[in-house]
Amino acid sequence: MKVIIMGCGRLGSRIATMLEQQGHAVTVVDITESAFRRLPESFGGKRVVGNGMDVATLERAGIRDADAFIAVTQGDNRNYFASQVAREVYGVRRVLCRVYDPVREGIFRELGLETFSPTSYGAQIMVDMLMNEPVRR
Amino acid sequence: MKVIIMGCGRLGSRIATMLEQQGHAVTVVDITESAFRRLPESFGGKRVVGNGMDVATLERAGIRDADAFIAVTQGDNRNYFASQVAREVYGVRRVLCRVYDPVREGIFRELGLETFSPTSYGAQIMVDMLMNEPVRR
Numbered sequence: 001m002k003v004i005i006m007g008c009g010r011l012g013s014r015i016a017t018m019l020e021q022q023g024h025a026v027t028v029v030d031i032t033e034s035a036f037r038r039l040p041e042s043f044g045g046k047r048v049v050g051n052g053m054d055v056a057t058l059e060r061a062g063i064r065d066a067d068a069f070i071a072v073t074q075g076d077n078r079n080y081f082a083s084q085v086a087r088e089v090y091g092v093r094r095v096l097c098r099v100y101d102p103v104r105e106g107i108f109r110e111l112g113l114e115t116f117s118p119t120s121y122g123a124q125i126m127v128d129m130l131m132n133e134p135v136r137r
Numbered sequence: 138m139k140v141i142i143m144g145c146g147r148l149g150s151r152i153a154t155m156l157e158q159q160g161h162a163v164t165v166v167d168i169t170e171s172a173f174r175r176l177p178e179s180f181g182g183k184r185v186v187g188n189g190m191d192v193a194t195l196e197r198a199g200i201r202d203a204d205a206f207i208a209v210t211q212g213d214n215r216n217y218f219a220s221q222v223a224r225e226v227y228g229v230r231r232v233l234c235r236v237y238d239p240v241r242e243g244i245f246r247e248l249g250l251e252t253f254s255p256t257s258y259g260a261q262i263m264v265d266m267l268m269n270e271p272v273r274r
Contacts, residue, residue: 001267003267010237010238010239010256011255011256011259011260011263014239014256014257014259014260015260015263015264018260018261018264019264019267022264068267070263070267072263094267096263096266096267098259098263100147101147102147102151114266116259116262116263116266118255118258118259119147119148119151120151121258121259121262122148122151122235122253122255122258123148123151123152123155124155125253125258126148126152126207126209126233126235126253127152127155127156127159129233129251129253130138130140130156130205130207130231130233
C-alpha cells in the first residue's frame with residue numbers, strides 16, 4: 001500500500017515506522033525538516049519537507065498514486081483540511097485523521113472521514129486500567 | 138474510590154467526568170483555574186487550584202485519604218515527579234501516569250508506576266484502522 005503520512009511528530013513517526021516494517025511504501029511529510037529526526041535511521045521511506053495543506057507538496061509526496069493518507073499533525077483544522085483535499089480532490093481511498101477535539105470528531109465523521117481521537121481512547125484506557133488490578137512487573 | 142486527578146486538560150477532564158459518573162469521589166487539581174471550564178456543569182467533584190508537584194496542594198486535594206492518583210498534565214516530568222510523591226511519600230495504592238515519551242515510559246514502569254502512553258496506543262490503533270476496511274456510517 002502507498003501511504004502518505006502528514007506530520008512527523010511522535011505519532012506520525014511511530015506509524016511510519018510500523019507501516020514500513022510491514023512492507024508498505026511510506027512517505028512522510030512535515031513542514032519542518034528536523035522533525036524527521038524522529039524516524040529511525042533504518043527508515044527507507046520518502047521524506048518530503050513542505051506544508052501538507054499545499055497541493056504542490058501533496059503532489060511531490062505522490063498523492064495521485066496514494067492508497068491512503070493519514071493526517072496526524074498537532075492541529076485538528078490542518079488535519080481536517082488536508083484530509084478533505086486528499087479525499088475530494090485526489091480521491092484517495094482511505095483517509096484517516098487525528099482529531100483532538102471530541103466535538104469536532106463527530107463533525108468530521110459525519111463528513112465521511114475516518115477519525116481517531118486520542119482523548120476518547122485515552123480516557124477509556126486509563127479508566128479501565130484503574131478499574132483493574134495493576135499488573136506487577 | 139477517592140481519586141485525585143492532576144491536570145484538567147482534555148484527558149484529565151474526560152477521566153474526571155467518567156469516574157464521577159461511575160460514583161467515585163473525584164478531585165481535580167490544575168495550576169490554572171480556567172482549566173476547570175472543561176468539566177461539565179454537572180460535575181460535582183472538588184476543584185483545587187495549585188501545583189500538583191507541591192505537597193501543600195496535594196494535601197489540600199486530600200492525598201492522605203486518596204485511593205488513586207492520576208497524573209495527566211502535558212509534562213512527562215511533572216507527571217512522574219508528582220506520581221512518585223503520591224506513591225512514596227503518601228503511599229497512594231494506585232498511581233497512574235501519562236507518559237508521552239516511549240523511552241521514559243520504560244523507565245517509569247521499571248520504577249513501579251502504572252503508565253499510559255498515548256503514542257504507543259495511538260499508533261497501534263491507527264495502523265489497525267488502516268488494515269481493516271473502513272466502517273461506513
